[in-house]
Amino acid sequence: MPVFPWSAPGDVPAVGDPAFDALLAGNLPPQDAAAGLRTAAEVIAGLTGAPAISELAGQASALSVFRGAAGMSGEPTRSRPRRHRLLTSLLSAKLAAAVAIAAVTLGGGAVAAAAYTGALPASMQQLAHNTIGAPPAPHSASSALSATPAGPDASGHAAYGLCTAYAHLKAHGSAKQKAVAFRDLAIAAGGAANVTAYCAGVAHPGTSPSGQPASHPTGKPSSMPSQAPTGHPSGRASTVPSQAPTTGQPTSHPTGKPTSIP
Amino acid sequence: MIGEEFAAVLAAAQEGSEAAFSVLWRDGNPALLRYLRVAAPDAADDVAAETWVQVIRGLPGFRGDESAWRAWLFTTARRRAIDEGRRRSRHPVASLAEVRRAREPRTEDAAERAMENLGTAAAIAAIVALPPLQAEVILLRVVAGLDTEMVARMVGRTPGAVRVAAHRGLRQLAQALPMKGVTL
Numbered sequence: 001m002p003v004f005p006w007s008a009p010g011d012v013p014a015v016g017d018p019a020f021d022a023l024l025a026g027n028l029p030p031q032d033a034a035a036g037l038r039t040a041a042e043v044i045a046g047l048t049g050a051p052a053i054s055e056l057a058g059q060a061s062a063l064s065v066f067r068g069a070a071g072m073s074g075e076p077t078r079s080r081p082r083r084h085r086l087l088t089s090l091l092s093a094k095l096a097a098a099v100a101i102a103a104v105t106l107g108g109g110a111v112a113a114a115a116y117t118g119a120l121p122a123s124m125q126q127l128a129h130n131t132i133g134a135p136p137a138p139h140s141a142s143s144a145l146s147a148t149p150a151g152p153d154a155s156g157h158a159a160y161g162l163c164t165a166y167a168h169l170k171a172h173g174s175a176k177q178k179a180v181a182f183r184d185l186a187i188a189a190g191g192a193a194n195v196t197a198y199c200a201g202v203a204h205p206g207t208s209p210s211g212q213p214a215s216h217p218t219g220k221p222s223s224m225p226s227q228a229p230t231g232h233p234s235g236r237a238s239t240v241p242s243q244a245p246t247t248g249q250p251t252s253h254p255t256g257k258p259t260s261i262p
Numbered sequence: 263m264i265g266e267e268f269a270a271v272l273a274a275a276q277e278g279s280e281a282a283f284s285v286l287w288r289d290g291n292p293a294l295l296r297y298l299r300v301a302a303p304d305a306a307d308d309v310a311a312e313t314w315v316q317v318i319r320g321l322p323g324f325r326g327d328e329s330a331w332r333a334w335l336f337t338t339a340r341r342r343a344i345d346e347g348r349r350r351s352r353h354p355v356a357s358l359a360e361v362r363r364a365r366e367p368r369t370e371d372a373a374e375r376a377m378e379n380l381g382t383a384a385a386i387a388a389i390v391a392l393p394p395l396q397a398e399v400i401l402l403r404v405v406a407g408l409d410t411e412m413v414a415r416m417v418g419r420t421p422g423a424v425r426v427a428a429h430r431g432l433r434q435l436a437q438a439l440p441m442k443g444v445t446l
Binding site for chain 2: 020056
């Protein structure tokens with residue numbers, strides 16, 4: 001049979017051939033593949049190529065969701081003063097927050113913080129409840145106004161998050177994870193000796209004035225009706241820039257050791 | 263793939279580190295989008311964003327190594343893709359195959375992305391042409407990097423059936439005409 005030096009496909013191996021397993025495992029680049037497998041190898045190479053710019057375009061939006069969620073669970077004490085300033089300015093920018101949450105349909109960041117202080121209009125609060133598990137919109141206007149920006153909610157969330165994170169890691173985590181969690185807890189409690197008392201006093205966070213618990217980050221979706229979209233009024237979620245700081249700037253959020261203890 | 267540093271990156275992200283979360287996101291999102299361009303063609307960006315919302319919520323409670331992480335990421339994406347298909351078609355849907363048949367792929371999206379990454383767009387177009395099970399199995403093995411046993415659990419087949427489906431899909435790709443204009 002004549003051999004053609006150009007695009008002759010050659011014989012494709014049968015199902016079960018180890019060459020296919022090699023392709024699937026990423027161990028057979030196109031230049032090493034037999035002629036019969038070359039097109040398949042090129043498809044695999046295309047699927048596993050470097051990320052395109054369009055595939056990384058949603059990063060700012062994802063980070064704003066991440067920041068919002070970080071406001072729910074425990075954070076080291078050092079970040080609390082920053083959140084306090086943010087919340088104070090939010091009360092005067094309630095309208096800006098309402099516009100922002102309509103635009104950034106996933107919510108998050110400064111807007112998410114507002115969702116915990118009753119600083120959002122009820123319809124927006126319900127959206128935040130559905131998307132990020134913030135407390136549901138309160139039924140009475142007076143209960144919404146009674147929450148203060150620097151009040152128990154801010155430390156309540158941090159304490160609950162830190163205490164439960166440490167308790168969980170004590171049972172299931174590695175020694176390193178446990179040590180890190182305990183360190184953060186001790187800082188928040190004002191000393192290792194105070195940890196027990198600190199955790200004994202934390203209330204269940206996210207309990208709105210009407211007594212309903214917020215949803216927990218368990219990985220399951222919150223109680224949304226299955227026919228309603230998850231807060232997508234415009235149908236597109238990832239292309240609107242958030243109002244949070246851009247990712248290129250270093251923030252004062254701690255990622256490791258704190259430098260001072262207040 | 264993040265590799266050896268995965269455990270440290272995960273722990274830092276669970277503590278609230280945005281830099282660490284960015285590493286997880288930048289590693290996972292392109293793969294997610296490539297899978298979803300086949301599993302949820304009209305809604306890949308939306309479903310990817312919804313997937314991250316759910317993963318971020320569950321992040322503090324996640325325990326596992328990198329392959330468990332990828333399994334969780336793609337299981338979440340797969341479920342959201344099926345939910346999205348149900349929402350759009352308004353019929354009860356039993357399988358990803360039915361979801362895909364209910365939609366028409368938007369060729370304009372494929373053309374836009376082709377300008378940025380010709381190899382990837384052409385590869386996705388080739389995968390979309392395969393029967394749904396073969397397409398999904400190849401994507402979960404190659405793009406999600408999951409092993410045969412995990413893929414079998416996700417798609418509800420035996421590992422042997424998964425391997426056969428993957429091989430059949432690759433044979434069909436191998437028999438297609440070579441792609442024009444792809445430089446590697």
